[in-house]
Amino acid sequence: MISFATAAPAVSAAFLASLVEVVEAFTIVLATGTLRGWRAAIAGTAAALAVLVVIVVALGPLLDRVPVHWLKLIIGTLLLLFGMGWLRKAVLRAAGIIALHDENAAFAAETVKLSDAATPGRAAFDWLGGVVAFKAVLLEGLEVVFIVIAVGAGRGLLLPASLGALAACIVVLVIGAIVHRPLARVPENTLKFAVGVILSAFGVFWTGEGLGIAWPGEDLMILFFGGAFLVVGLCAAQIVRRATGALTP
């Protein structure tokens, strides 16, 4: 039986990270559906989900064959690369060095791109719309798959992590279906900051375990690493903002 304390960090990391990714994919699918028709958008989304299922089914058994300490080391290092990349970008956004991600702007840009292309006749299938939706869902979905595997595989928490990701998909789809426009009010940079902190903390923890380091306090060290990365990230954003005099948008 998996305890709540063990599963909570993996579930929350998978939920928050998936929330960000699904919001981004939703914006593009919404633009595609609105401009090119829902048949192409839904077909592209379904095809991407099918590819993702195939990847998960193919990768799942392979993971069982990798020795646990190698799995932890590889996943830990990948998590560090991925999580610290997110954290770095979130710090730079918080400091006003790079622009905040704007779902309305992303929707508008996608709309312009899709409007420029010729629309096929009513009966013909809109391949452009299908491919755009396919690419968006596949790319964001791959990140979700990686995050779920990364936070779940090391401790047999794949199912709780997958449920966290699924919950994020349901939340975005339900809200998206109700408001029927880009979810621009989601505090994306705050979420990315939080996810970067959590993934970096998991990364240090798994990498250390993979290298044979027995962390004192075991899983509690993830909280310590998370807290420390949060403080370092916030201080770095504050110092850089003051030093550059950049305005936070």
Add this chain to the structure above:
Amino acid sequence: MSVLRELASELCKMFVGDAWLTAGILIIVSLTACLVGYRVAPPLIGGAILFLGCCVVLVASVARSARGFRVRRQGRP
């Protein structure tokens, strides 16, 4: 084919957003692996180096990007 190329490039970007940050993390992980693997340092010291090294790499990468931003802004007419 272009879809596959774009996918590969996006996948690469997932882990190599900033080459300097990526190189720094890989150096820290390799250094820790050497220190712990060859028993040069006790595992916990290796762990501390791993964690603190990652923090230093993060701050250095942010500072580097901020410096680039400042230089670009000062260079503007």
